[in-house]
Amino acid sequence: MEQRLALLVVGNEILTGKVEDKNTPYLAKRIWELGSRLERVVVVPDEIEAIAQELNALRRVFDAIITSGGIGPTHDDVTMEAIAYAFGIPLVQKPSLFPLLGAQHLEGKMRMAYVPKGASLIPTDDGTFPVVRMENVYILPGVPRLFQKKLEVIASQFSADPYFIESVTFSVPESWLSQALGAIQKAHPTLQIGSYPKIEKNPFVVLVTIEGKDAGQVQAALKRLKSSFPPEYFAG
Amino acid sequence: MEQRLALLVVGNEILTGKVEDKNTPYLAKRIWELGSRLERVVVVPDEIEAIAQELNALRRVFDAIITSGGIGPTHDDVTMEAIAYAFGIPLVQKPSLFPLLGAQHLEGKMRMAYVPKGASLIPTDDGTFPVVRMENVYILPGVPRLFQKKLEVIASQFSADPYFIESVTFSVPESWLSQALGAIQKAHPTLQIGSYPKIEKNPFVVLVTIEGKDAGQVQAALKRLKSSFPPEYFAG
Structure with missing residues (x-):
């Protein structure tokens, strides 16, 4: 449990x-x-x-x-x-x-x-x-x-039911993502959506993680995340 | 302060x-x-x-x-x-x-x-x-x-008065040192005497540190530590 x-x-x-x-x-x-x-x-x-x-x-x-x-x-x-x-x-x-x-x-x-x-x-x-x-x-x-x-x-x-996690890397400042991320978090309150700027490497690399115990919810939030920004926002 | x-x-x-x-x-x-x-x-x-x-x-x-x-x-x-x-x-x-x-x-x-x-x-x-x-x-x-x-x-x-620290490395199990270390700590209650087995490297390597704000006390405890064990206890 x-x-x-x-x-x-x-x-x-x-x-x-x-x-x-x-x-x-x-x-x-x-x-x-x-x-x-x-x-x-x-x-x-x-x-x-x-x-x-x-x-x-x-x-x-x-x-x-x-x-x-x-x-x-x-x-x-x-x-x-x-x-x-x-x-x-x-x-x-x-x-x-x-x-x-x-x-x-x-x-x-x-x-x-x-x-x-x-x-x-x-x-x-x-x-x-x-x-x-x-x-x-x-x-x-x-x-x-x-x-x-x-x-x-x-x-x-x-030992308990496992977490599911997806992550996406962006190549823009974190502040360009903040409003959409907030909206996705609001729509999926049982998920943890984290935003981690990796400025040690580059000022504009941000790792976004989506995790939770319901795989369907994680995939739905991931889909919405991917469709929230233009292609050039995403790291190659 | x-x-x-x-x-x-x-x-x-x-x-x-x-x-x-x-x-x-x-x-x-x-x-x-x-x-x-x-x-x-x-x-x-x-x-x-x-x-x-x-x-x-x-x-x-x-x-x-x-x-x-x-x-x-x-x-x-x-x-x-x-x-x-x-x-x-x-x-x-x-x-x-x-x-x-x-x-x-x-x-x-x-x-x-x-x-x-x-x-x-x-x-x-x-x-x-x-x-x-x-x-x-x-x-x-x-x-x-x-x-x-x-x-x-x-x-x-x-910013405050600095700490003084001395350290000694031993090549015996920690338990061989424990009684003498306890006695030295008791004699110098204002010092911190720490004992850290480094078993990741070798089961019998122990780092002992003596620290405090009174340099004289640190040196006195160090002297006593060094005279508490036979030479073969100390790492080369």
């Missing part, structure tokens, strides 16, 4: 520009492919109060929240504590996680064996660390390769 | 993965260089209610909010309306903006001549479209080249 999702990205490194967040664009694309809607992304520092506050605000509004980052072994990994705090419950040790952490330097990894009380562990196919789920909050690692892998463990939960 | 900042990114295209958000990493780096703190990023769809709600939540907490996107000429550009709605005021037409819009197809650009009542216009050096400011909200365009240019118009307002 179509879900309304939010992503909570935890990490000082994103907010200071040390590391570029690759998980937001990846998740956005993947959730769209699955037919659900990513409606909010929030990036917070590694601070328990801030994470908990944002999580609670998102929980009130969205069907599911995915968190990214802050679940490693070091002092700046505080996501589990913050989630427990947000739910008003303690962290509990899960001895079943010990073997997955590896025996060497176990004391340095002990914080990774604690999860919010009542959380469920969703196993991975390959027997690596499970995805921790607390009610409608899915707790994923920040390292992109691991984030992507763990996302597939839960992806089926966000 | 050091400011606590939030960035509000407006755009369906970011949330559906059509366009990758380049403004967040750029702003994060630039604000850090200026000595201020980006503490929150929120990405919202092109919806007046959602934008206004998030803006009002951020205004309650942060010194300044920068918005990115949604100020072009098309129907999906609703940031100005949303900001006026958030402040509970109307949009007003600014005829002084007409010449900057260019005469051709002016009717298609008319919405770009409306700003929230009481907003101030911060002129650019080159006489292009000004930055619109409504109290502590700075309204910037989403196109990265323009975003970066307009950011420089207001950058001096976020």
Whole structure:
């Protein structure tokens, strides 16, 4: 069923520009492919109060929240504590996680064996660390390769009817299109019609996208779009 | 003076993965260089209610909010309306903006001549479209080249004492470092000590960063970090 999702990205490194967040664009694309809607992304520092506050605000509004980052072994990994705090419950040790952490330097990894009380562990196919789920909050690692892998463990939960999309490229300024686009959007209120000037390449290249879950509507809007402008407006 | 900042990114295209958000990493780096703190990023769809709600939540907490996107000429550009709605005021037409819009197809650009009542216009050096400011909200365009240019118009307002940063690369798993890092963080509570496994390259490469506004503290923590581990822990 179509879900309304939010992503909570935890990490000082994103907010200071040390590391570029690759998980937001990846998740956005993947959730769209699955037919659900990513409606909010929030990036917070590694601070328990801030994470908990944002999580609670998102929980009130969205069907599911995915968190990214802050679940490693070091002092700046505080996501589990913050989630427990947000739910008003303690962290509990899960001895079943010990073997997955590896025996060497176990004391340095002990914080990774604690999860919010009542959380469920969703196993991975390959027997690596499970995805921790607390009610409608899915707790994923920040390292992109691991984030992507763990996302597939839960992806089926966000699977819904697919979106259909069509796009047309124009070679005129966006303002030449704005009135017709507004009229088409008005005639098809269930569609999303987007207009994206690509001025990095050329001041007069505009990508227009038409998307929605009803293929017939998308095609009707596309037809009207194509007949709204003279041939020279369209990019070759 | 050091400011606590939030960035509000407006755009369906970011949330559906059509366009990758380049403004967040750029702003994060630039604000850090200026000595201020980006503490929150929120990405919202092109919806007046959602934008206004998030803006009002951020205004309650942060010194300044920068918005990115949604100020072009098309129907999906609703940031100005949303900001006026958030402040509970109307949009007003600014005829002084007409010449900057260019005469051709002016009717298609008319919405770009409306700003929230009481907003101030911060002129650019080159006489292009000004930055619109409504109290502590700075309204910037989403196109990265323009975003970066307009950011420089207001950058001096976020200028403060600089951060000092040192970093060390290790070639062991993060868990081997976690206890010592925690102790150093505890001894230097005003510093930010970050630990970033670079497992995309190699499972055992960890970047540790030490940053803060007191250069002496940063150096003291660096010295302690270097003396906390045997030489073979450090990457060549």
